[in-house]
Amino acid sequence: MSNPCWFVLLLLAAWLGHFAMMVASHNWFYAKPFPRLVGDLVQLFHVILGFLGLGWVFQGVWILSFHQGNSWPDSLAETYSLLAILTALIGVPWFESKRWRLKHSVSINKLETEKKHWPSSWAGEKMAWRLPGNQSLFLEIRTIELPVENLPLWLHGLEILHFSDTHFGGNDKRSYFENLFNEASKRTPDFIFFTGDLVDAPEYLSWVVPLLGRLRARRGKFAIRGNHDFWNLPEEVAKSLRRAGFCCLGNGQVELDFGNGNMGSLLGNERPWNNQVNQVEAAGNSQFTILLAHTPDQAVLAANQGVNLAFCGHVHGGQVRIPFIGPLLLPSIHGRLFDHGFYKIAKLIMHVSRGIAGGFPYRFNCLPEIAWVRLVEGKKGTNP
Ligand SMILES: [Fe+2]
Structure with missing residues (x-):
């Protein structure tokens, strides 16, 4: 796949998926009964990982889009980017529909x-x-x-x-x-x-x-x-x-x-x-x-x-x-x-x-x- 339009679309989807995973992970850890200092460090970790991940996902989607090799995904960046894309296309719509249903349950x-x-x-x-x-x-x-x-x-x-x-x-x-x-x-x-x-x-x-x-x-x-x-x-x-x-x-x-x-x-x-x-x-x-x-x-x-x-x-x-x-x-x-x-x-x-x-x-x-x-x-x- 080497179409620049596909690259941009996949990158946007991967960034959305990465963001959704960071938010879900942050909220899950933030709900746990850690001492306050540990909780603050977990929050900081998610902020840093969130920003660093944007570049990492860019690299992964670039390889996915323009890589000519036989085997893919063949790196951690590619695998994570693929997971992020699936999260954006399947995980986010599923979660949001569940949220909408619960919001209207009473x-x-x-x-x-x-x-x-x-x-x-x-x-x-x-x-x-x-x-x-x-x-x-x-x-x-x-x-x-x-x-x-x-x-x-x-x-x-x-x-x-x-x-x-x-x-x-x-x-x-x-x-x-x-x-x-x-x-x-x-x-x-x-x-x-x-x-x-x-x-x-x-x-x-x-x-x-x-x-x-x-x-x-x-x-x-x-x-x-x-x-x-x-x-x-x-x-x-x-x-x-x-x-x-x-x-x-x-x-x-x-x-x-x-x-x-x-x-x-x-x-x-x-x-x-x-x-x-x-x-x-x-x-x-x-x-x-x-x-x-x-x-x-x-x-x-x-x-x-x-x-x-x-x-x-x-x-x-x-x-x-x-x-x-x-x-x-x-x-x-x-x-x-x-x-x-x-x-x-x-x-x-x-x-x-x-x-x-x-x-x-x-x-x-x-x-x-x-x-x-x-x-x-x-x-x-x-x-x-
Ligand atoms: Fe409170």
Whole structure:
């Protein structure tokens, strides 16, 4: 094959495939419970390999296109380039179609979406705050009616506030959180669920009681911890959450008594950062089971184990979401599959929150969020 047009087409396909493989590899490794420094080195490795690979793939496609020898692929560069081309032609379309199907697997009723924006004078010192289009000082308050098939009668109308990934002390000033939790405390739902990454530095645990303590729930406030909490005195994080009125589930389970013999179950899952108890298999015979997991990867594992509803955080929606494409980098072994919103996997419905803050103070096309979710019986809502 020696046509220059074919060379250009193959090169573009190979570069796309190489990029897709680097992104998938980065996300897979980033999801693993490495110590923070190792995780940072893995990220750096992927950046370097990503750029070096462009030249390597160029060389491989050049040989594939213009090589006159009898045997090919006869070098590592050629073999890798061929793999990259196959990834672009088969792997990428297959993954994206799966992602599209999952994105549309749950239809909800969007009742209300309120947006808040607080002044840029609240931004921190880091350069990333001043990058164009930064939405870190926004907040989206979503009110959703979620149809759940075969929902027990005693759960009709159950109201839940779900928020995640506050990362106190990471970047946002306390004034941002004061306003956010004032908004969140305006209503009293049945349950409040927090799904981890409370603090980025232990000295900010002093914020927990004044901020989260003002939230009220009729039936209880429940929390699990995330990877950042396990990097920052996890026992102290649990104590602070308890002082703010939250039941810290860990990898445990609590029974929920709705009266008249109607029992539900609430599970916590802090894996893979806390492996003390394997509770997902312990869903038991509860009539309705809700799971709080920091990472959606764990909720996906629970899909065939009797869990009905799951709430997760951790992935921050990817933080930078390219229009029509979505995020590229997020810490999940499933890559970009579960970035934010509702997903149905077998009988499980999972809500993945975009979270509130993060270690990197930049969000594009990815507003921080809190979600009010009201359960109703049914198969379908009006909005996908
Ligand atoms: Fe987080």
